Amino acid sequence: MKKSLLAFAVASLFPMAAVADVIVYGKANVSIQHADEQAADDSQVELVSNASRIGVKGGEDINSSLKVIYQFEYQTEVDDGTNGTQTFGQRNIYLGLQGTAGTFIGGHFDTPTKVAQEKIDLFNDLEGDITQIFKGEIRASNIVQYTTPTFGGGFAGSVAYVTEENNGTTPRTGDGAGVSASFGYTSPVFYVGVAMDQDVEAEDTDLVRLVGRLNVGAFQFGLLAENYDNGIVDEDGALVSALWNLTDKWVAKAQYGQSEVKMADGETASIGVDYKMTKAATLYSYVTTVENDVIAPASQRDDTYVGVGMDFKF
Amino acid sequence: MKKLCCSLLVIWLATGGISAAFAEEECANAVDAADSMNVNQKDCDYSDKGLNGFLQKAFKKGSEGAVLNTSAEVNGEQAASKVAAEENISASREKIVLSVEVEQWANVGLAKNQLLQKVMERCSKGFNVQGETYRPLPMGRIELSLEYHCL
Numbered sequence: 001m002k003k004s005l006l007a008f009a010v011a012s013l014f015p016m017a018a019v020a021d022v023i024v025y026g027k028a029n030v031s032i033q034h035a036d037e038q039a040a041d042d043s044q045v046e047l048v049s050n051a052s053r054i055g056v057k058g059g060e061d062i063n064s065s066l067k068v069i070y071q072f073e074y075q076t077e078v079d080d081g082t083n084g085t086q087t088f089g090q091r092n093i094y095l096g097l098q099g100t101a102g103t104f105i106g107g108h109f110d111t112p113t114k115v116a117q118e119k120i121d122l123f124n125d126l127e128g129d130i131t132q133i134f135k136g137e138i139r140a141s142n143i144v145q146y147t148t149p150t151f152g153g154g155f156a157g158s159v160a161y162v163t164e165e166n167n168g169t170t171p172r173t174g175d176g177a178g179v180s181a182s183f184g185y186t187s188p189v190f191y192v193g194v195a196m197d198q199d200v201e202a203e204d205t206d207l208v209r210l211v212g213r214l215n216v217g218a219f220q221f222g223l224l225a226e227n228y229d230n231g232i233v234d235e236d237g238a239l240v241s242a243l244w245n246l247t248d249k250w251v252a253k254a255q256y257g258q259s260e261v262k263m264a265d266g267e268t269a270s271i272g273v274d275y276k277m278t279k280a281a282t283l284y285s286y287v288t289t290v291e292n293d294v295i296a297p298a299s300q301r302d303d304t305y306v307g308v309g310m311d312f313k314f
Numbered sequence: 315m316k317k318l319c320c321s322l323l324v325i326w327l328a329t330g331g332i333s334a335a336f337a338e339e340e341c342a343n344a345v346d347a348a349d350s351m352n353v354n355q356k357d358c359d360y361s362d363k364g365l366n367g368f369l370q371k372a373f374k375k376g377s378e379g380a381v382l383n384t385s386a387e388v389n390g391e392q393a394a395s396k397v398a399a400e401e402n403i404s405a406s407r408e409k410i411v412l413s414v415e416v417e418q419w420a421n422v423g424l425a426k427n428q429l430l431q432k433v434m435e436r437c438s439k440g441f442n443v444q445g446e447t448y449r450p451l452p453m454g455r456i457e458l459s460l461e462y463h464c465l
Contacts, residue, residue, distance in 0.1 A: 024369055025365065279343065
């Protein structure tokens, strides 16, 4: 779509007086990768759109201490233009109130447990994403959340109530609502957080997650540990990540995780290099392996992905 | 010697960490800020960044704003280039500068005519062009600025 038509179409949705409070944003992330998957007969080269999206967010002051906030974000598939049968898929969408006592939002968005991973997943949205071997990466529908204001220099907590409705994108079995909560301390140098899900994925399914990040000089180290219990399986997993800012343009990354949470002996390892062309545009490359020790042949994985891509934020 | 090197390395790493601890958090890209779902993050100004910056300029409110001709077809003209315009009003309010960006030299004449028409709309009794500036921009674009005052 011509930039002029896009600008005209988007701006026509908002009165001129409100334009200053609206932030329009998005990103296009596409990679071309060689995928060698055990489930497939042959390896193949594929073009992949990695969570490309466009969104609108903003707010309006009601008074000096209260503000309405909102966000509408949609995923688009840059590679083939469709997300199944849809052109756009819903990502985080909410409407809420923000004040000195905290923030309430309701809608369809990431649970506090999912958000708690913060920046430790260095291959987020790629084949090396932690969702390959971990659970808890839920974007829940019909969810209402309260977040405390930041206090004590960096502490904050969130608690979310996932209602009993069962018409969202997260299939929930059984009756009853779910609760997701997190609490942590965040600073540019250090982050530690703990999160839990109770009956969010399904009834009698609990998950506890512990996350930490440390930035020292040019390095960033990350750690994630998780326990999952659905009454049938009670399993653990852990992941470590490391990032090295070689220069202000070049970044080297590595990540390794082992987990029984999602599959037997699940294991993922990734290495990658990023080149920041500008603050908005990054070239990247990666090698990722995903393995498990599942008995059923159809679910066995011994996959390797080698890819290069570009991420552009606008 | 080994112990000295290790000590120096630890001190260097720690120093970098300490300085970073007191460093102010930079504004992330708008898409990353949204993805973080952190409702407590500081408000950042994206009015001049990315797509949002483009739209802000395109639909700037006020009588002096909204001079964006992104396509000849939008304005019913058959110009070959996209133009973007912004103006700066000096503190004295006597001198006004109107600027436009064009994609190539071939379109400078048309863009200049558009600017002059805008100036005439604002100066009902006529105007005096005091300066004309051409400045190179990235990707071969050119910025044309007209400095004028109304009679």
